[in-house]
Amino acid sequence: NFLPHTCQIHLNQLGYSPDLAKVFTSDAAGRFEVVNSVSGETVYSGSTSPLHPDHSSGMPVARGDFSAVRSPGSYIIRLTDAGVQSPVFPIDGRPYQAIKNALLKSFYYQRCGVELESAYAGPWSHKACHLSDAYVHGKPEERYSQTGGWHDAGDYGKYTVAAAKAVADVMLAYEWFPSALREPVGIPDPEIRMPDVLAEVRFELLFLLKMQRKDGAVYHKVTTAEFPALDCMPESDTADLIFSPISHTSTAAFAAVMAMAARIYRDMDASMAENYGRAAKSAWKWLTENHSGAGFKNPSDIKTGEYGDDCRLDEEYWAAAELYRWTREPQYLAAAQELAGSEAFSLCELGWADTGGYGTLCLLSMEAGDLPAPLRSQLLNAWAAEADSCVGRSAADGFGVALLPDEYIWGSNMLVMNRAMLLITASRLTGRTPFASAALDQWHYLLGRNTLGYCYVTGFGAKPVMNPHHRPSAGDGIPEPVPGMVAGGPNSSIQDEAAASLLRGQPPAACFIDHKDSYSTNEMTIYWNSPAVFVAAFADLS
Ligand code: G3I
Ligand code: 9MR
Ligand code: ZN
Numbered sequence: 218n219f220l221p222h223t224c225q226i227h228l229n230q231l232g233y234s235p236d237l238a239k240v241f242t243s244d245a246a247g248r249f250e251v252v253n254s255v256s257g258e259t260v261y262s263g264s265t266s267p268l269h270p271d272h273s274s275g276m277p278v279a280r281g282d283f284s285a286v287r288s289p290g291s292y293i294i295r296l297t298d299a300g301v302q303s304p305v306f307p308i309d310g311r312p313y314q315a316i317k318n319a320l321l322k323s324f325y326y327q328r329c330g331v332e333l334e335s336a337y338a339g340p341w342s343h344k345a346c347h348l349s350d351a352y353v354h355g356k357p358e359e360r361y362s363q364t365g366g367w368h369d370a371g372d373y374g375k376y377t378v379a380a381a382k383a384v385a386d387v388m389l390a391y392e393w394f395p396s397a398l399r400e401p402v403g404i405p406d407p408e409i410r411m412p413d414v415l416a417e418v419r420f421e422l423l424f425l426l427k428m429q430r431k432d433g434a435v436y437h438k439v440t441t442a443e444f445p446a447l448d449c450m451p452e453s454d455t456a457d458l459i460f461s462p463i464s465h466t467s468t469a470a471f472a473a474v475m476a477m478a479a480r481i482y483r484d485m486d487a488s489m490a491e492n493y494g495r496a497a498k499s500a501w502k503w504l505t506e507n508h509s510g511a512g513f514k515n516p517s518d519i520k521t522g523e524y525g526d527d528c529r530l531d532e533e534y535w536a537a538a539e540l541y542r543w544t545r546e547p548q549y550l551a552a553a554q555e556l557a558g559s560e561a562f563s564l565c566e567l568g569w570a571d572t573g574g575y576g577t578l579c580l581l582s583m584e585a586g587d588l589p590a591p592l593r594s595q596l597l598n599a600w601a602a603e604a605d606s607c608v609g610r611s612a613a614d615g616f617g618v619a620l621l622p623d624e625y626i627w628g629s630n631m632l633v634m635n636r637a638m639l640l641i642t643a644s645r646l647t648g649r650t651p652f653a654s655a656a657l658d659q660w661h662y663l664l665g666r667n668t669l670g671y672c673y674v675t676g677f678g679a680k681p682v683m684n685p686h687h688r689p690s691a692g693d694g695i696p697e698p699v700p701g702m703v704a705g706g707p708n709s710s711i712q713d714e715a716a717a718s719l720l721r722g723q724p725p726a727a728c729f730i731d732h733k734d735s736y737s738t739n740e741m742t743i744y745w746n747s748p749a750v751f752v753a754a755f756a757d758l759s
Contacts, residue, residue, distance in 0.1 A: 225301040226294055227616065230665035230678030231316055232307035235287040237759060238654060239308075242616050242666055244268075245299035246279035254291045254305045261286045265296070271615030273622045274668035275724030278615030304679030314400075316664075316677050317753035319701030321387070322402045323746050324417050326689070326699045329375065329424075329451065330364035337403055341699050343689065346451030347373060351439045351458035354516055363439045363458055366424025370742040371447075371687040373454050374440035374521045377428050378532075379744050380421055381470035382569045386638070386747030387418050388474075388481050389578070393642070394754035411485045419486065422478050422493060425471060429496055433503030434463040435471040437513045440521035447733065448692040464513035465504065466524075469532030470572060472500035476539035477579075494543065501536055501549075524569060531562035531573040538576035542583055553580065554592050564596065565603040567635040569744050574639065581646055597646060604643035607636045608655045616667055616726075617658035623709075625725035627737050630673055630706035633659050634748035641755045653759075660756045663703070663749065668726040674749070675741075676700025684733040686740040691733050702741035703749050704729070712737035 228241040243249075246268045251261040261283055268277035283294070286308060294303040326333065326341060335342040350360040366375045367383070391398045391414050398414040407416035428436045441456040479494030512527035526532075534556035541549035553576060557564065567574040577596045580588055588596075611619040619636045620629060637659035644652035658666075665672045665680070672678025675685060675698040682704045683697075684690075690698035709725035711717050715734040720727070729738045 225299070226296065226303035227666045227668075227670045228294070228303055228306060229661040230304060230306055230672045230680065232309055232312040234310060234312055234759065235289065235308060237284070237657065239282070239284045239286065240617070240661075240666075241281050241283070241294055241303065242278050243281065243296055243299075243301070244276055244278060245296055245301065247296055247298040249281045249283075250295045250297060251283050251286050252293050252295060254293050260288070260292070269615060273618075273620065273625065273724060273726040274615060275727070276668075306679070311757060313753055313757045316674060316701070317397065317750070317757045318400060318402045319676060320674065320703070320746055320750045320753050321398070321414060321417065321701075322404065323699065323701040323741075324367055324383075324387070324421070324743060325402070325404045326701075327367035327743055328420060329366050329368050329373065334405075337405060340695050340697075341689065341693065343450055343693070344452040346454065347458060349458060351460050353460045354462055354519070361427065361460070363427055363460070364424070365420060365427070367421050367743050368451065369522065371685065371736060371740040372440075372444050372521065373451055373688065374438055375424065376438040376440075376522060376524050377425065377435055377464075377467035378437075378470050378524050378526065379569050379742065380425055381474045382567070382572070383743035383747040384418050384421050384425070384474050385477060385575055386567075386744070386751050387414060388477055389638075390751040390754045391415060392481065392582075393645070393751070394758060397754035397757045409486045415482065415485065418478075419482070419489070422474075422489075425474070426492065426496055428460075428467070429471065429500065430463060433468070433499035433501075434507070435468040435500060436460040437462060437464040437467045437524070438521070440519070442518055443520045445688070447686070447688060449688055450692045451689060459519065461516065461519055462513070465507075465510055465529040466513065466526045466532045466570075468500045468504055469529055469536045472497045472504065472536035473532065473539045473572070473575065475500065476536065476543045480539075480543040497536075497540060497543075501540060504533060504536070526570040528562055530556055530559050531566070531571055531576070534559070534562070535572045535576035535579070538579040542579050545587070550588075554589065557592060557595065564599045565639060567638055567748065568631070574635075578642055581642075600639070600643050601647050601649075604640050604647075604649075604652045607640055608651055611655045611658050616662055617655075618662040618667065619655065619659060620726075622725050625707040625709045625728060627708045627710065627712060628705045628742065628745055629708060630663060630703055631742075631745045631748060633662060633706070634703070634745070634752050637752040638748050641752065656752065657756060657759060660752050668707070668724075669729055671704075671729070671731070673704045673706055675702045675704070682731050682739065684731050684739065686733055686736040701746070703745045704731075704739050704741060705745060706738065708738045710737070
């Protein structure tokens with residue numbers, strides 16, 4: 218039975234560290250007790266707020282605050298009058314350490330072109346996949362290596378703009394929270410000594426270099442012509458691989474992440490860092506010499522993900538910002554500054570299509586003296602204003618999530634984690650603590666304090682997602698899905714048949730189904746996991 222049902226008491230199923238604010242939501246109001254689940258002792262009692270209507274979930278929601286409970290232990294919450302209780306959850310020193318590492322390790326499970334050995338992958342091991350060369354679309358005789366990199370999602374395609382967002386988030390996580398990201402996560406030793414987080418990103422960067430043409434432009438994606446069946450294991454997907462045409466958005470996003478990598482890997486992996494930098498500059502050069510061309514569209518015989526995007530200016534802004542931060546050359550600052558004045562895109566989005574936020578974050582991470590003062594204050598004001606509006610959305614929502622009712626789109630959990638990233642960085646840049654606590658509200662939403670009471674990360678929580686639209690998980694015969702994957706989340710547009718048959722008429726926040734066929738609500742992607750790594754690193758230190 219896949220029909221969604223609401224669990225009545227919703228909280229972060231991973232628990233809380235002693236000093237965190239602790240607030241559950243419930244669909245009934247009244248007295249509640251926090252009970253030690255081992256001793257049966259009631260350690261706290263209180264009352265919830267009254268019920269308030271919540272537009273996204275279509276139900277009234279109350280809140281109960283039990284922040285006063287600080288002693289480590291495992292607990293349940295009971296709503297006395299309604300007679301309902303929560304799942305067991307811990308209060309513990311570092312409740313998010315394991316999930317943080319699992320979110321990061323999910324990239325290892327997405328590796329293409331290498332065997333996943335059982336020493337690292339446990340029961341989710343499989344043979345090397347997608348080893349053949351790919352040909353350039355329309356030119357079957359022109360073939361190049363495309364091995365390595367991460368499978369995008371539940372499918373096996375490798376798409377440049379999606380990869381760029383994913384590596385950017387993980388590099389940013391390391392840059393902002395290095396102390397949270399130095400732990401080994403159980404991946405093979407890299408050729409060069411470096412933290413696992415950078416070794417895993419390096420695996421993707423080496424692949425991305427293969428997406429660049431000699432003239433600097435970058436192929437949009439390398440995929441088979443069509444998606445294989447859902448139970449097809451990676452090594453059984455042997456159809457021809459094809460480089461789809463180049464695109465401006467891919468070339469600019471590639472330039473941005475390569476410039477970022479040139480800076481981040483400079484001291485650790487100097488010779489590769491030089492290659493990344495060279496690749497970034499040649500992509501930028503191509504962009505400056507090639508202005509015409511529409512946004513990417515799938516050639517008629519290619520049916521895999523399109524990642525279409527008609528606006529390239531935000532990717533160019535990001536590239537210019539990263540190139541400036543890495544080289545300090547004024548030409549890049551001039552380009553970034555000019556693009557920052559464009560009205561055509563948002564300066565604050567962190568998506569695969571809308572990348573302006575990465576450019577802004579990059580520039581705001583530089584010393585104040587490295588930017589013209591008016592530019593710096595323009596960007597800081599924009600960032601803080603966006604954070605303010607996230608706080609507003611979050612406060613207006615019954616579950617504290619920073620989504621309006623019409624923002625439950627395909628991959629809504631990415632939007633939630635992106636907004637948490639924005640709030641976290643805004644809190645650091647402005648010193649305003651409400652931003653940090655709103656960021657944690659997004660984290661609590663992802664891990665259970667949501668309408669359906671799901672922990673949206675596989676392998677974790679009392680009610681985890683079990684049936685993601687993820688080919689290796691569907692095809693390997695193992696009941697448990699690959700762990701550490703973030704599900705797309707509620708999508709009120711009902712964009713697949715499983716969702717259509719079971720979710721029509723549901724309120725937006727309930728438009729999720731833990732069914733393997735529901736690719737529009739229950740797939741995973743590298744760029745939904747990546748902002749969650751950033752947020753997890755922050756939460757682990759909170
Ligand atoms: O932005 C609009 C919003 O304004 C509007 O209100 C809403 C109504 O549905 O739609 C929003 O656009 C959605 C867009 O995602 C937002 O990013 C589109 O409907 C929706 O179709 C689109 O979905 C994309 C999907 O591919 C289909 O193209 C997802 O973002 C994207 O993550 C997903 O990516 C796929 C790859 O193609 C293939 N690999 C798996 C991957 C994940 O499912
Ligand atoms: O499995 C595919 C998934 O990875 C994509 O996100 C999704 C949208 O592009 O498409 C899925 O493939 C479906 C295809 O689009 C329609 N026929 C059923 C496929 C699922 O097995
Ligand atoms: Zn593969």
